[in-house]
Amino acid sequence: MVALGVDFGTSHTVAVARWPDGRARPLLFDGTPLLPSATFWEDGELVVGRDALHSARRAPASFEPNPKRRIDDGHVFLGEQEVPVHDLLVAVFRRVRAEFARTAGGPPEAVTVTHPANWASTRRKALAAAVRAADLPAATLVPEPVAAATYFVRVLRHMVPVGSAVVVYDLGAGTFDGSVVARTADGFEVLAVDGRDDLGGLDFDEVVLAMIGRTLPPERWQRLVAPSTIEEARAARLLRDEVREAKERLSRASSVTVLVPLLDVDVQLTRDEFEAAARPLVERSVRVLTETVRLSRVTAGQVAGIFLVGGASQIPLVATELHRAFGKPPVTIEQPEMVVAEGSVLVGARIDKPSAAVVPAARPRGSASVASPSQPPVAVVSPVRPAPSPAVVVPPPGSPVTPSVPPVPRGPLPPVGSPVPPPSGLLPPAVTPAVTPPGVLPPAGSPVVMPVSPAGAGPGVAPVSGASGPVSPGAVPFSPAPPVHRMPPQQVYPPRPVFYQPPPPQVVYVPQYVMPPVPPPPRRIAPGAIRWPAGFLTLYGVLMYISTGLVALVLVVYKVSDTEELTAAGWQAGLYAGLGSLAFAILYTHGARRLRRGSNGHLWYPIALCVLLAFGGAYTASGAHQPAWLAVTGVYLGSALLLLLPSARAWVRPLRPPAPSVGNATADAEE
Numbered sequence: 175m176v177a178l179g180v181d182f183g184t185s186h187t188v189a190v191a192r193w194p195d196g197r198a199r200p201l202l203f204d205g206t207p208l209l210p211s212a213t214f215w216e217d218g219e220l221v222v223g224r225d226a227l228h229s230a231r232r233a234p235a236s237f238e239p240n241p242k243r244r245i246d247d248g249h250v251f252l253g254e255q256e257v258p259v260h261d262l263l264v265a266v267f268r269r270v271r272a273e274f275a276r277t278a279g280g281p282p283e284a285v286t287v288t289h290p291a292n293w294a295s296t297r298r299k300a301l302a303a304a305v306r307a308a309d310l311p312a313a314t315l316v317p318e319p320v321a322a323a324t325y326f327v328r329v330l331r332h333m334v335p336v337g338s339a340v341v342v343y344d345l346g347a348g349t350f351d352g353s354v355v356a357r358t359a360d361g362f363e364v365l366a367v368d369g370r371d372d373l374g375g376l377d378f379d380e381v382v383l384a385m386i387g388r389t390l391p392p393e394r395w396q397r398l399v400a401p402s403t404i405e406e407a408r409a410a411r412l413l414r415d416e417v418r419e420a421k422e423r424l425s426r427a428s429s430v431t432v433l434v435p436l437l438d439v440d441v442q443l444t445r446d447e448f449e450a451a452a453r454p455l456v457e458r459s460v461r462v463l464t465e466t467v468r469l470s471r472v473t474a475g476q477v478a479g480i481f482l483v484g485g486a487s488q489i490p491l492v493a494t495e496l497h498r499a500f501g502k503p504p505v506t507i508e509q510p511e512m513v514v515a516e517g518s519v520l521v522g523a524r525i526d527k528p529s530a531a532v533v534p535a536a537r538p539r540g541s542a543s544v545a546s547p548s549q550p551p552v553a554v555v556s557p558v559r560p561a562p563s564p565a566v567v568v569p570p571p572g573s574p575v576t577p578s579v580p581p582v583p584r585g586p587l588p589p590v591g592s593p594v595p596p597p598s599g600l601l602p603p604a605v606t607p608a609v610t611p612p613g614v615l616p617p618a619g620s621p622v623v624m625p626v627s628p629a630g631a632g633p634g635v636a637p638v639s640g641a642s643g644p645v646s647p648g649a650v651p652f653s654p655a656p657p658v659h660r661m662p663p664q665q666v667y668p669p670r671p672v673f674y675q676p677p678p679p680q681v682v683y684v685p686q687y688v689m690p691p692v693p694p695p696p697r698r699i700a701p702g703a704i705r706w707p708a709g710f711l712t713l714y715g716v717l718m719y720i721s722t723g724l725v726a727l728v729l730v731v732y733k734v735s736d737t738e739e740l741t742a743a744g745w746q747a748g749l750y751a752g753l754g755s756l757a758f759a760i761l762y763t764h765g766a767r768r769l770r771r772g773s774n775g776h777l778w779y780p781i782a783l784c785v786l787l788a789f790g791g792a793y794t795a796s797g798a799h800q801p802a803w804l805a806v807t808g809v810y811l812g813s814a815l816l817l818l819l820p821s822a823r824a825w826v827r828p829l830r831p832p833a834p835s836v837g838n839a840t841a842d843a844e845e
Contacts, residue, residue, distance in 0.1 A: 178282035179519030184348030188515040215252035220265040267308035291317040291367040319353035321517030346484040347375040352463035354470035366470035375486035409436035480504040703822040707813035708769040715762030725752035784814040
């Protein structure tokens with residue numbers, strides 16, 4: 175039996191065929207498994223699929239891109255023609271039927287169609303009516319979460335034991351459905367479902383469209399948002415296609431460039447900008463799914479996995495937010511658009527009814543072994559089941575071996591020659607005569623009987639005959655039963671001695687004490703009376719390092735050039751000056767570091783350095799008649815005075831441990 179599963183989506187329709195050997199293959203429409211659900215009114219008939227997309231560029235007013243969103247509307251206007259929504263759905267299913275007939279050579283024998291789990295009965299009836307109007311068999315409607323869970327188990331081979339559940343996140347082009355499906359002994363059961371009809375991939379397209387509009391002048395952007403001419407309407411349709419492709423490419427690349435038709439402008443979009451703009455929509459869907467899981471009362475240990483379904487679920491932000499909300503990474507596949515259709519056809523394979531066959535009725539034990547020609551056995555109808563293998567009974571040595579006797583049915587039997595027609599839909603009427611299982615023997619002394627066929631018995635009647643001869647013409651002659659091979663007696667061995675085995679030693683695990691982590695001490699911030707002197711000392715030390723380097727460079731240059739401008743006494747004086755400046759630089763930087771560290775217990779060392787610098791500046795200003803050195807004197811003299819303040823003395827005071835409490839002091843005294 176070739177079955178068909180259809181996922182009628184908002185943007186695309188997917189159809190999967192299941193062949194008699196169990197293989198499931200998608201139908202290809204123009205070389206791709208995704209059939210656009212769009213319709214176009216042209217010359218009094220509806221065009222479906224990619225032909226409708228191409229025709230929409232010529233006459234956008236006669237184009238309907240999403241018939242599924244209009245299922246609650248009675249009619250739609252395609253151009254100047256008022257078309258029932260029912261005809262739009264029928265056109266899509268007829269396109270699927272035509273492709274199936276071209277691939278399989280005929281119409282399907284069974285059809286399953288998926289629908290959102292929260293659809294009302296009116297929508298489901300409209301969907302089933304469209305399937306019947308498309309010359310397809312009566313469809314079995316399957317909720318999309320059940321189909322997705324079936325694919326999750328039977329195709330992806332994920333372990334979902336009975337009692338656990340699967341969380342399905344279905345983000346399609348026009349709708350979002352969040353559901354919790356529980357695994358039962360009979361299949362899957364929807365525990366809770368919720369969704370939004372105004373949230374889907376088309377809303378993410380609007381987000382990208384708004385991002386492009388913010389980069390363009392408003393007066394030029396209105397030509398594409400609210401077109402007033404046929405050229406602007408065509409450009410708006412091309413822009414929608416560019417926006418959808420840009421959204422899909424942002425799932426794979428970090429940035430894309432969109433060409434805005436009619437304006438001839440290139441707009442660059444990045445994934446970070448798209449995720450920032452689309453985050454409210456994703457968070458809204460995650461909140462709906464979280465509330466659905468809470469209402470289902472499924473614990474975190476019962477969730478076997480989170481399954482992403484729908485083309486819009488390929489956005490990387492969706493998986494990130496779900497992982498953050500549930501603490502478990504969702505299951506993603508390469509083509510989530512194919513999940514529901516293939517899962518629906520697998521659900522249809524499980525609900526097919528088992529076939530029935532005509533089998534002869536069994537006769538009770540102890541009944542007569544010979545029946546008259548006017549009482550043939552009656553054929554009954556029962557489901558096909560594998561017959562249990564009977565136990566082999568071996569007679570004792572020396573007992574006669576006789577063939578088995580078929581049992582006689584209970585109740586009145588029809589006259590000879592009346593055929594027993596099998597019920598419709600069952601197996602062919604030819605029935606194999608009832609044969610007694612091998613090894614079951616009649617009592618000793620009973621006559622040997624072989625079943626024969628009555629002359630007037632019709633098809634489907636089990637033949638019987640007596641031991642005295644054939645009951646009707648054409649009797650089968652008696653043939654002896656094959657010999658029974660007896661098994662040799664088994665040798666009995668003495669029992670083996672049983673040795674005592676002590677139980678294994680018990681292992682006692684002692685928990686290991688782990689020291690708690692010790693937090694680092696809080697960072698102390700030095701007061702201003704410490705920061706300013708330390709900064710000035712560091713500044714002067716850096717200047718001394720620079721002067722030392724310059725002196726060393728001059729001495730090396732004169733030494734290498736071997737000039738006589740620098741005498742030996744001058745070179746020696748320069749050497750001593752460089753060494754002195756290096757020593758003072760080390761002292762100043764060391765004093766500043768000790769000031770910043772604090773808790774050293776004294777301030778005389780930094781105060782002495784500041785006083786020394788103040789006197790040195792005053793001496794230089796008086797001897798060399800350079801008033802600028804008076805500023806150095808004032809700075810370092812002020813630094814020495816700052817170090818005499820109480821805040822500076824408190825900074826260098828050694829830290830003491832906190833005083834013990836009264837309880838600790840009492841315990842120490844008792845010890």
